[in-house]
Amino acid sequence: MRRLKKKMLRSLQPHSTDNIFIFALRLYSLFFIFSSLNSHGRLVDSHIFIYAGCSQEKYQPNSAFEGSLNSLLASVVSSAPQTSYNSFAMGNGSSTSTEGAVYGLYQCRGDLKTTDCSRCIESAVSQISLVCPYSYGAGLQLEGCYVRYEHVDFLGRLDTSLMYKKCSKSVSNDVEFYRRRDDVLADLQTATGFRVSSSGLVQGFAQCLGDLSSGDCSACLAEAVGKLKNLCGSASASDVFLSQCYARYWASGYYDFSSDSSSNQDQVGKTVAIIVGVLAGLAIVVVLLSFLRRALG
Structure with a gap:
């Protein structure tokens, strides 16, 4: 027994x-x-965290908004293998309460392959709820992609708020560098989507979000280029991310100022x-x- x-x-x-x-x-x-x-070095690079922004307002667990948000993020992940940009609106029908309304989009960097884009979006979606828990609005930028959602409709509305900047060490008394940099920035300012430019040893690229019109894209990039010059001055490399576009340039190699990190x-x-x-x-x-x-x- x-x-x-x-x-x-x-x-x-x-x-x-x-x-x-x-x-x-x-x-x-x-x-x-x-x-x-x-x-896959490219995969590692595309997953590097740049910045995140979260709203102060919080939603309640199991609310109508949470249900709509989960549907939106699932749609983002399922859409990424087909296209590098898409926008969504959930829970905003006339027969439903506006409390469950959520608007969102995602976009990958223009030179990313479809598979890398999809993986980057999956990573961003998995992080955004951790970085901004129960937030009514959030945006998360990785090196290769961007995801954003809001409780109010922001799609197609120009917003040039500064979200992030990074400036490297200065280049002093290098007239040739400044001339090359200005040539690159002038070219980037004419972009309507994703654009790469180079002049001598200076290279750069810029991109607008897909929900902007060509006129609003030009206005956003003009603002970004202006901030690159005003905020970073004589930096040998710099990044400026606004709410709906970004512009970047570097000299003597790809992202010298971030290669160590x-x-x-x-x-x-x-x-x-x-x-x-x-x-x-x-x-x-x-x-x-x-x-x-x-x-x-």
Whole structure:
């Protein structure tokens, strides 16, 4: 009787071997994720966080707005493999309450491949709710893509608010550099969507959101270029992101002023991948030893 009771108690408790095996599988899944990110440098770059903005107003869990927002974000993820830009409006029908209305869009950088665009959007959508929990409005910019939603309709309405800027070290008394930079910025200012420009060693690109008209896009880029010059002055590289467009330029290589942080991020990713791989290997060894011990009785 006592032996039977012990067997029953043992069957009700979670098996340590099963727990270790599940733990090992999770470690291996993490290992493959880090491996894929580090074997595709472009994928790592497109996922670099730039900025996020969140509204102060918060919605209640299980509200009509949360239901509409979940539908919108699901539509964003499902649309990204087909097109690099799309906009949505949910819960704004005449037969429904305006409390559930939500408007949103996403856009990928113009030179991103479809697969990289889709992965970038998935990453942005997974982060936006974590960075801006229960917010009625939020925008999140990664290196390769952008996602935004609001409770009120903002689509197609020009907004040149400054969201983010970054300036590198200054270039002093380099007349040739300033001439080349101004040529690039003048060319970028004529963009109607995504545009890449170069002059000598100076390169740059600019992009407007897809909901802007060509006239509003030109006005937004003119504002962005003006801020690049006024806020960053003689910087050898700089970024300016407004609400509906951005412009960037750099000299002597691709993003000199951020290359250190990018390489550090890649190095951290490789280190984590190595650690995860070692832990996963140890977990598998423990599983095998546990099975052997049970088999030998």
